Amino acid sequence: MSSPRPPAPQGHAAAVQEEPEAVETPVWDLGVYGGGPEGGEAGIMKLYEYSPEGAGMPDVTVTCAAKKLLVPPIPADWQPEDGDTAERQPVWQITWANPEGPDHGGNTDFETIGTAIDRGDAVKFRFPEEGGGAKAKAFSICREEPGYFDICAKVYPYGHASGFLHHMQVGDKIDCFVHRKGKRVSRDRRAGSHVALIAFGVGITECLPMAACELAQPEPQSVRLLWSARSRGDSAFWRDQIEALQAMYPERFSFVEIFSRDDEWADQVGALKGRITPDLCKEVFDQYWGTYVGGPNEAARPHVRFQNVAEKALLKEADKYWETELGYPKWSQRLCLDAGDATPEKAQKGAVITHDPPTL
Numbered sequence: 001m002s003s004p005r006p007p008a009p010q011g012h013a014a015a016v017q018e019e020p021e022a023v024e025t026p027v028w029d030l031g032v033y034g035g036g037p038e039g040g041e042a043g044i045m046k047l048y049e050y051s052p053e054g055a056g057m058p059d060v061t062v063t064c065a066a067k068k069l070l071v072p073p074i075p076a077d078w079q080p081e082d083g084d085t086a087e088r089q090p091v092w093q094i095t096w097a098n099p100e101g102p103d104h105g106g107n108t109d110f111e112t113i114g115t116a117i118d119r120g121d122a123v124k125f126r127f128p129e130e131g132g133g134a135k136a137k138a139f140s141i142c143r144e145e146p147g148y149f150d151i152c153a154k155v156y157p158y159g160h161a162s163g164f165l166h167h168m169q170v171g172d173k174i175d176c177f178v179h180r181k182g183k184r185v186s187r188d189r190r191a192g193s194h195v196a197l198i199a200f201g202v203g204i205t206e207c208l209p210m211a212a213c214e215l216a217q218p219e220p221q222s223v224r225l226l227w228s229a230r231s232r233g234d235s236a237f238w239r240d241q242i243e244a245l246q247a248m249y250p251e252r253f254s255f256v257e258i259f260s261r262d263d264e265w266a267d268q269v270g271a272l273k274g275r276i277t278p279d280l281c282k283e284v285f286d287q288y289w290g291t292y293v294g295g296p297n298e299a300a301r302p303h304v305r306f307q308n309v310a311e312k313a314l315l316k317e318a319d320k321y322w323e324t325e326l327g328y329p330k331w332s333q334r335l336c337l338d339a340g341d342a343t344p345e346k347a348q349k350g351a352v353i354t355h356d357p358p359t360l
Contacts, residue, residue, distance in 0.1 A: 059126070059175045060113060064168050065148060066095040070237035073155075080155050080163035088233050091154045091202055092165060096176075098147050111146045114178050118213030119189055119336045120206060120307070122179040123151065127164045137161035138179045140206035140309075152205035189336055191219040192305035196285045197335075198276065198318060199227045201234065203309035208241055210307060210335075215249045224254045226284050228276050231262035256284055276318070278325035286326065293327070293354050301355045304328055305335040327354035 071091035078086040098110035115121040123141055126134035137160075143150040155162040168174070195214050199207035204227050214220050229235040235257065245253050258272035258280070259265060266273045272280070282292065290297035291304055306328060308318040322328045330337070331344060 059177045060099055060110070061173050061175050062096040062098055062113075064094060064170050064172045064174075065097040066170060067168070068093045068095075070152065071154075071233065074233070080157060080159050080166055082157070084157045086157070088231075089155050089157070090166065091152060091237065093142070093150055093152045093205075094165060094168075095148055095150050098149070112144060113149065113176070115141045115144065115149070117141055117144065117209050120210060120309070123149070123176050124179040125161065125165075126175045126177075127161045129160075134175070135160065136177075142205045142209050152202060154202040190305060190333070191217065192333070192335070193219060193221045193300055193303040194285075194289050194291060194305070195220045195223040195335060196281075196304065196306040197223070197225045198281070198306070198308045198310075199225065200276070200308075200310035200314050200318075201229060204235075204238060206309045207307070208238060208245070211253065212241075212245055214335075215245065215253055220252065222252055222254070222289060223249075224256070224285060224288065226256045226258065226276070226281075228258050228260065230260050232259070232265040235259075254288075278321040281321070281326060298355075301328075302333075305333055307335040323353075329353055 069090060070093050071088065073090040074087040078089070098113060101110060113123065115123060120140065122138040124136040124138045126136050128134050139151040139153055141149050142152055153162050153165050155166045195211075197207045197211055207225060207227070211223050211225050214223050227235065242255055246255060256272065257266075257269070258274065258276065260273075260275050263273050265271070272284075274280070285304075285306075286292035286295065289295075289300065289304075291300050292298070293301075306322055308315055308322075310318060319330050319334070322334075323330055329344075
């Protein structure tokens with residue numbers, strides 16, 4: 001498979017395509033590749049399998065093609081070297097150009113590095129360290145087109161990896177590889193009728209593309225996304241994409257926001273206030289769908305799927321209460337999971353399961 005390499009993005013490879021004036025419903029174009037092993041209408045999937053003997057493809061050197069500041073810092077001149085002095089840290093969306101020449105699938109042009117956005121795959125960049133060597137750090141891919149892919153990154157005080165990305169200029173190069181555990185080809189996707197997605201902060205840049213990919217599949221009757229942010233400034237991006245999905249799938253996609261440090265704004269926009277808790281998840285998902293124990297749609301509980309996207313500590317906590325508080329076993333009902341983790345032996349200690357797990 002080969003195709004002409006597209007020109008470099010002008011300023012930025014935007015995540016939302018501008019539709020013709022005659023089109024009333026906005027369309028969010030995640031890229032050109034199919035949304036499943038047999039292909040689909042939206043989403044990104046690998047075009048080829050990994051070597052069964054290896055742990056993935058070798059490193060590739062990619063070039064920074066464009067940078068877009070999604071969330072400006074406060075104060076505006078803040079730098080990661082200034083430490084914890086910012087009221088708000090910046091968020092970047094960065095477009096990378098793949099190397100010239102054949103890719104690992106044999107395409108004449110390096111069309112893709114082989115990620116699967118609908119599985120939550122990530123790419124690991126190797127960031128040089130003082131004294132030599134490099135440390136790898138993973139970032140989720142939020143969009144891909146032939147020859148290019150995008151990531152989003154929040155810059156943290158004294159952050160080595162995020163600070164490096166913050167200072168990179170268009171034309172700079174860095175080595176990277178697709179992040180997959182062990183010998184696995186990709187996470188398994190377990191289709192369900194009701195999909196619950198929870199994004200903490202910049203995790204929306206992984207969750208929202210997953211929502212779009214799920215909506216492009218026939219199985220989900222409802223995809224519901226809960227986004228937790230501190231304040232209005234932290235969530236002042238990707239609004240066009242959210243609105244596009246709402247317009248494209250008004251009966252199947254719903255979106256809920258919660259703010260932990262901006263009650264005034266939450267009141268203005270009708271958002272929730274506080275932090276994500278097990279009780280809140282029961283309200284946002286089980287109560288909304290009627291899938292709680294004894295609810296009108298309890299029979300659908302085995303077909304509920306969930307996915308949390310957050311930093312490691314929050315992710316571990318959220319995964320735990322889906323099992324121990326909501327009664328959904330991660331090993332069988334998490335939307336995307338490594339095949340080796342999809343066994344009853346991986347259940348959380350103290351898990352309370354309220355129904356027979358689905359037959360997968």
